[in-house]
Amino acid sequence: MSPILVGIKRVIDFSVRVRVKPDGSGVVTDGVKMSINPFDEIALEEALRIKERNLANEVIAISIGPAEAQQQLRTALAMGADRALLVQVDSPVEPLTAAQVLWKLVQKHQPQLVILGKQAIDDDNGQTGQMLAALWDRPQATYASKLELEAGRARVTREVDAGLETIEIDLPGVVTTDLRLNEPRYIKLPDIMKAKKKPLDVTTLAELGVAAPAQGIRSLKFEPPAPRARGVMVKDAAELIAALQQRGVL
Amino acid sequence: MNKALIIAEHFQGKLNASTAKCVSCVQAIGDVEIDIAVLAADAGPVAAEAATLGGVRRVLMLERAENSEALAAVMAPQIAALGRGYTHLFGPSTTFGKDLMPRIAALLGVGQISDVMAVESAYRFRRPVYASNAIVTVEAPGGRIVVATVRTASFQPAAGGGQAAIERAQVEATLPTHTRFVSRSGANTDRPDLQSATRVVSGGRALASAENFQLLYRLADALGAAVGASRAAVDAGYAANELQVGQTGKIIAPELYVALGISGAIQHLTGIKDARTIVAVNKDSEAPIFEVADIGLVGDLFQIVPELERLIRARS
Numbered sequence: 219m220s221p222i223l224v225g226i227k228r229v230i231d232f233s234v235r236v237r238v239k240p241d242g243s244g245v246v247t248d249g250v251k252m253s254i255n256p257f258d259e260i261a262l263e264e265a266l267r268i269k270e271r272n273l274a275n276e277v278i279a280i281s282i283g284p285a286e287a288q289q290q291l292r293t294a295l296a297m298g299a300d301r302a303l304l305v306q307v308d309s310p311v312e313p314l315t316a317a318q319v320l321w322k323l324v325q326k327h328q329p330q331l332v333i334l335g336k337q338a339i340d341d342d343n344g345q346t347g348q349m350l351a352a353l354w355d356r357p358q359a360t361y362a363s364k365l366e367l368e369a370g371r372a373r374v375t376r377e378v379d380a381g382l383e384t385i386e387i388d389l390p391g392v393v394t395t396d397l398r399l400n401e402p403r404y405i406k407l408p409d410i411m412k413a414k415k416k417p418l419d420v421t422t423l424a425e426l427g428v429a430a431p432a433q434g435i436r437s438l439k440f441e442p443p444a445p446r447a448r449g450v451m452v453k454d455a456a457e458l459i460a461a462l463q464q465r466g467v468l
Numbered sequence: 469m470n471k472a473l474i475i476a477e478h479f480q481g482k483l484n485a486s487t488a489k490c491v492s493c494v495q496a497i498g499d500v501e502i503d504i505a506v507l508a509a510d511a512g513p514v515a516a517e518a519a520t521l522g523g524v525r526r527v528l529m530l531e532r533a534e535n536s537e538a539l540a541a542v543m544a545p546q547i548a549a550l551g552r553g554y555t556h557l558f559g560p561s562t563t564f565g566k567d568l569m570p571r572i573a574a575l576l577g578v579g580q581i582s583d584v585m586a587v588e589s590a591y592r593f594r595r596p597v598y599a600s601n602a603i604v605t606v607e608a609p610g611g612r613i614v615v616a617t618v619r620t621a622s623f624q625p626a627a628g629g630g631q632a633a634i635e636r637a638q639v640e641a642t643l644p645t646h647t648r649f650v651s652r653s654g655a656n657t658d659r660p661d662l663q664s665a666t667r668v669v670s671g672g673r674a675l676a677s678a679e680n681f682q683l684l685y686r687l688a689d690a691l692g693a694a695v696g697a698s699r700a701a702v703d704a705g706y707a708a709n710e711l712q713v714g715q716t717g718k719i720i721a722p723e724l725y726v727a728l729g730i731s732g733a734i735q736h737l738t739g740i741k742d743a744r745t746i747v748a749v750n751k752d753s754e755a756p757i758f759e760v761a762d763i764g765l766v767g768d769l770f771q772i773v774p775e776l777e778r779l780i781r782a783r784s
Contacts (some may be wrong), residue, residue, distance in 0.1 A: 235734065236601040245602055257716075313570065314579045339715065341597050343582045345570035348540065352574035357541055357647040360567045363709065373650065378563040379663060379718065380479065381654020381710045385539070388646040397699065397716060398709060433609035435579045441603045443596070443741065449762040455775035458747065459783075461763045467724050467745050468783070 220390075221276040221327050222265040225320065225334040225346065226294050226302075227255040228287040232339055242439045254290045257335025259297075260395040263402040264365060265333050266298045273367055274330065276300045280323060282307060282316050288418060295413035296405045302418040305426065310341070312434050315423075317349035322426045324354055329390060331372070336361050336394040347394035357387035361396045470500040470590050472556035473528075475547060476518050477538075477564045478508065483517040485664045486560035486618075488625030491521050493618040494558055495626065496587035501525050505550060505637070507543050509536035519632040528637040537649035538564055544571040549639035551576065554613060555590070561617035561719075562663070573615035580615045581606055583719075585622040595619070599715040600738040620663070621721035621742045654710055662711060665694035667724040668743075670713055673700035674729025674751070674769060681706050683773045684728055690780045696720070698730045714739040729769050732757025749773070 230236055231251040238245055254262075265277045279294035279302040281287040291302035305319050324332060337344035351358035359365075363382070364375035367389075376383045377396045423430060452458045462468040472494045477484040487504065494502055503526045504518045511529035518527045530550065534542050547568075551557045557572060559565035561583045573580040586594040591608045593616065608614045662668060669688040675681050681701075688695045697707035699714055713720060715735040721742035728749050730736060737760055740746060748761035749769050758764045765772060 230598070232735070236598040238602045245598060312579045314574060314577075317574060337716070339599065342599070342715070343580075344566050345573070345580050345582060348567060348570035349574035351541065352544060352571040355644070357644070358567070358571065359647075360540075361563060376563075377709045379710060381652065381708065383652045384650040386648045386650050391646070396709075398703065431579070433612065435581060435609070436607045438592070438605045438607055440597075441605075443600055443603055446741070446746075446760050446762075449746070449758075449760075449764055451758075451764045451766070454765070454767070455772050455779055458749075458763060458765050458772075458776065459779045462724070462745070462747070465745055465762070468780070 219273070219275040220330045221278055222268060222274045223278050223280055223320070223323060223327060223329045223332045224258070224262045224265045224294070224299065226258050226262065226279045226281045226290050227335070227338045228252050228281060228283045228290045229255045229338055229340040232256055238440045238442045242441060244440055252286070252289070254293055255335050255338045257337060257395050259402040260397070260399050261333040261335055262294055262297055262299060263400045264395060265331070267400065268331070268367065278303065278327060280305070280320065282311055282319055284308065291418055292413055293405065295416045295418065296409040297403060298409070301416055304418065304420045306420055306422055311430060313343050313345035314349055315428065315430050316346045317353055318428045319423065319426060320346070320350045321353040322428060324350070331390060332392045334392065334394050336396055347392045351392040354392070357391035358394070359385055359387050359391065360394045362393050363396050363398045365393060365399065470497055470555045471553065472497065472500050472502050472558060473551050473554045474502065474504045475557075475559040475565070475568065476504050476506045476514060477560050477562060478506065478514040481513045483514050484560070484562070485625055486562050486565070486620045487518060488521055489620040489623040490558050490560050490618045491523060491626035492623040493584055493587060494556065495523050497556065497590045500556070503528055504632070505530060505547060507535040507538070507546060509533050515634045519634050520628050520630050521632070522627040522630040524630050524632040527632050527634045529634065530637050530639065534643050538568070539647050539649060540568040540571050541647040542643050543568055544575055545641040545643060546639050547572050548575040549641045550637060551613065557613055557615045559617055561619050565617045569615055569617050576613055576615065578612050578615055579608070580617070581608060582617050583619040584616050585619045590614075596738070599735050600741055601734065619719060621719045659688065660692065660694040662694040662696055662713070663718055663720060666722050667691050667693035668696050668720060668722045669693045669726045669728065670696035670698065670730060671701055671707065671728050672698040672730030673704060675701060675706055678706045680770075683770070687726070687773050687777045687780070690777045693724070693726070698733070698736050727757050727761070728773060730757055731755045732760065
């Protein structure tokens, strides 16, 4: 049996209404609630369920982010991860760099599976899993809504634009999670106490031998989206039809 | 001179509309030669269709038995090999392109720009982040290949009438056997496709059951519309996953979007912001959907929806 690696990204909580900073340098994060990226929670839950079926010996939660991401890793440990690793960086890294970090950790831990969220709800890039699979030269099963393991293989149902697609991959490989893969468990108080005793190591890009690209994709300016014009309220179905006709839609 | 390669999305011998939108996006770069790559076991029909897109120079067919299903792990090494002579490598931001393009980028050792919504220059683009609550301008390094996915809702399809040359291409690439297609299931209906429909009728949790969704289907039929759903409705099992509209589902830009019993979570609004006219029917007058609706109606959708259907049928 071999371990499962899970990615845990610290992001602005999904319920927060994100605002752009007046100077356009980014979005407001001061005093804003931060959480585990929801897709990563699903990834962790799936890994835990596999371990609970005795198909993995260890679940390792990995975050790449600021020192504060230790909070999210503690939450991951409370959910049931066996240990955690923070790759501490001061500014956000590109998905390619994140994939290079995970690739280093894959070489070190020799997992059967790496389970990541299909996207992070901050940058909405949705790239890291596919990039890791490319660097590793192993299969990728993105947008998973069902994952079945059998002797050295995984059968994965994927949510695609046309409906559902099922593929079979040889392990090891990368799976990225969609919303309906599972419902993550709630954390109980004793789990939080237990999590404090679990190992949480901190390392750096330099220690892993990964260099952020000298020439990466740069974010130049953030802006709020253009607002929509204020609409009209109608009082019944007939008025609604009339309003549609007036707009030339019907 | 920029040289762009677009990866065609196709299914059952037909070109997906997303490809024509990628062509429009790439044309906006300016000073660009555009090629389209068609990977298939039998690429002929799709290549012929792609060749009619205006502004395309060549259509390159990569025909191999292994390309019978669109598996990213199988396609990526071929495109990475074919793509080395290009300045830009673009695909649609559909599940097809989102799965494939980052794998190609990593093989080429470059980053990727996801969901291009506007082109500012050959290396500068605008894209949405934080569920479209912010728009960021990004710049790719000059002198390196730009790999990107195109937010199809932001672009009109390229005009037809083109006569691109169709050629066979061959690349040296070892293809993996570790990933195998098993099966596909999905709604093969006569209804318009959600992603490209000009009209969409969408339902939320307030529909309260899969049976009640039939109300919505009848209205959609009267309008000739595709059907969509909120995440809440899909999670509750009222509608199939491929109908989900929003940040993590489909991003659409129809002429008319009718939201029935959808409260309008920010993640849902992300998926419909580019719709020309948004209609909202909800019993809660405080629902956030009314903040973006062009026409709003507060009331009981179980009364209003059949009434709307009747009025629309009476017109025709």
